[in-house]
Amino acid sequence: MAISSALIKEFSVICGKENVLTEEVDRMSYSYDAAVLTPVVPALVVSPPAQEELGKTVKLAYDNDLPITIRGSGTNLSGGVIPEQGDGLVILTNKLNRILEINKEDLYAVVEPGVITAQFAAVVAGHGLFYPPDPGSQAVSTLGGNVAMNAGGLRGLKYGVTKDYVMGMEIFDYRGELVKTGSRTVKCVTGYNMAGLMSCSEGTLGIFSNIIFKLVPPPKASKAMMAVYADINKASETVAGIIAAHIVPCTLEILDQNCIKHVEAYTKAGMPLEAAAILLIEVDGGHAQMVEEDTVNVIEICKKCGATDVRIARNAEEKNTLWEARRNALPALARAKPTTVLEDATVPRSKIPAMVAAVNEIAKKYALDIGTFGHAGDGNLHPTILCDRRNKEEFHRVEAAVDEIFDVALKLQGTLSGEHGIGMAKAKWMEKETNRATIEFSKNLRRALDPKYLFNAGKKVL
Amino acid sequence: MSEQTNSLRNVRQLASMLHELDDMLVSCMRCGICQSVCPIYGATMREADVARGKIALLENLANSMIADAEGVNAKLNRCLLCGSCQKNCPSGVNSLDIFLRARGIVTGYMGLSPVKKIIFRGLLVRPGLFNIFLEISGKFQGLFLKDANTTLGTSCSSLLRPVVGDRHFPALAKEPFHAQLSSLDTPAGASGLRIAFFPGCVSDKLFPNVPAAMLTVMQKHEVGVYMPPDQGCCGIPALASGDRKTYDALVRRNVELFCAGSFDYLITPCATCAATIKEIWPKLLEGHSEKIREKIGLLQKKTIDVSAFLVDVLKVPLPASSREGKRITYHDACHLKKSLGVSEQPRVLLNGLPGWQLVEMPEADRCCGCGGSFSLFHYDLSSQIGQRKRDNIVSVRPDAVATGCPACMMQIMDMLSHNNDHIPVKHVIELYAETL
Ligand SMILES: Cc1cc2nc3c(=O)[nH]c(=O)nc-3n(C[C@H](O)[C@H](O)[C@H](O)COP(=O)(O)OP(=O)(O)OC[C@H]3O[C@@H](n4cnc5c(N)ncnc54)[C@H](O)[C@@H]3O)c2cc1C
Ligand code: SF4
């Protein structure tokens, strides 16, 4: 359905003609995101130049019954910004990309939603502070997208995820009215914790206009190491052992055998091909001595739990080399076959061996190539299915395998998604993990905040 | 048959031609990581300008999901062919290959614009004519080029403005390099090495000092030089405009010309020419005979950037780097760093320049925005990108800027001149030659 030219004109009056995209070639590039799903071209694309125009755009669209999808950089992996049908509006946050304040005394920052994560982290670091959430897409993802997906990253175990840094925000509701929640203070109990509700809302409850983020002092020292295992159970025991010793590494990553093979094929860096798994561990802290002690203890635990080899990085260069394996996990897997289906099933960390074993079984059953890497510290695994989406028969097997991976994750008391979100891809699975009442509750909530069901229809809860 | 069904059928024909790219297109996983490095996207923030957007559009055109071939073509041309996306793509997508081939297919379908036709079909394939044309304009330009900025040696012309925009381009050399020296054939000296020398169009016509410096350096290090007369353009401007026919003809001509001599390395002071010979020629072989293909393979192996030749092959002795002296900063030409992987060697040379210290500018490897004829047809966008480069350069307060590509030199001079910055722009080899 086309949008009337009169209405398009109204959007142009609000945002400026140059910020309203009507041509098919332009609209088409907002029909997809990083999920392997069928694209849907929106009827109109608008990029408000400032917060005030964002509010007016939301109001005008809502008043005219236009479905609204708000889009950051379009890097989510669950179809979160693919319009449900071709009759709606996509609102871009890319012009709302100013850092409004960085407060070094009170340790917070105020930003617009279109600021790029890594750019923000770099500016914060320039002020001698630290913004820890580091999703793999941080070079391009937006902070608004991070909040709406509650993005995680490598540092999740020790430093938490995006929601742990949201102190407050301003949100446009469906009438285009500005709603305020939270504050610049560490403590704040004024009103509902709506910022909490908005974290992970995937564009379905309201449109963020600005966000207040907590900042922390950076660690003063860190140390990285790699442990090699002939048996993945022993890697898992190591993880449990480290936590039991009250050491919380800032990163604790795992690569399984198939993933190691692909990384070696791509980098030829001399990865231990016979290994069943490797762990990459980094400890950090406020004191070099404490970090040293933790390192010694972690090495001991690795060895006690049966690591066949433990390597420690003595300097920045060696640290870089150790991390190379992890950095190359996705590139290596992605290059192996045309299509990469990046999954995100998450289980309690003690269940990692069971989950990896199950994934390998599923790979065998459906004759698929699946490499698994992920965040061992928080049980967040990324089984990555390598395939070719043009091969219909194979892709059916991929879909069946994905369903089965979810099934196993739920059986192991895990969850559908640790960080990639529900979007369109997993909405039909929500009830299976929760129950009917949860879905009804979510729908009531959604109806109250979006009575016409126009905010990102078809995502999250159906 | 109505016009509409006719055009629909044509688009289907185009779609089937684009299917040849299918295997390359499908490897894009839509991760969006290319947004972080694409200079055009950095300036416009439009998804259609980034590699992911262009690849999606091509895929849709190939699958007949969009009929607006002209619209897609316009988007395809908004690209510097800088290769930043390809270099940083986690999925290893050969975006440059895709874009070059797609331009050829789409141009073949829509036809070349008349201006480009005259330039590419008429002049580039006939180096003699092209040179005469430029020589004539070189002689007359003094009449209407006024000195805009004497340090930089650029001039802008109100008369030429309709063609070149508000560009402060260096005056065409009074005498292009090939008029000073049309060919050369010297034996290997003490080094025991002989190079084939390909000056490249931009050096030849705008910066003849650069190839002259090259020859000084080779002479000094007793390296023999084979420089055949009547060299043609490396072909990239034609290819980038989708003119595969001209491109193939130019490649064939140069291949025959060079393979007639004997040499150990093929060297050009132009990063773009080097990258074209080494990375692009071997990828587009369809139009060539088996013999030519073999020769292209041979030239690919022998082609090397001049700094890499000096540092890695000749291993020239250099004084230790200095923390004092005049400040020089270095811009990584895209085709040098991203295509050929050469970034250390020019720095090694600059670090060894007596009386100079190397200071790194921020984002040294971010594209300067030239992109060959892109800067002519999208001057606003090009200068917006160039301004960022200029700001980065100026931020380190240099006494000179060095780079390894004459096309970048042209763009950077233009940007500095527009901002009234009096900072000379030099090719690394010019500076090195001065120390000999
Ligand atoms: C290579 C790669 C690696 C990745 N690694 C990780 C990882 O390690 N951890 C992780 O968690 N994710 C990861 N992701 C997924 C993705 O990058 C994150 O979900 C990210 O937060 C999305 O940000 P974006 O700006 O691209 O948002 P988009 O994809 O544009 O949007 C995501 C959601 O946010 C909503 N939204 C955006 N802006 C607003 C706003 N102003 N108000 C309300 N809603 C809004 C959208 O409607 C949508 O529902 C990865 C993706 C890729 C491609
Ligand atoms: S980085 Fe590569 S795979 Fe990712 S979107 Fe860009 S071209 Fe596609």
Ligand code: SF4
């Ligand atoms: S080649 Fe350069 S300008 Fe073209 S899409 Fe890639 S990064 Fe952008």
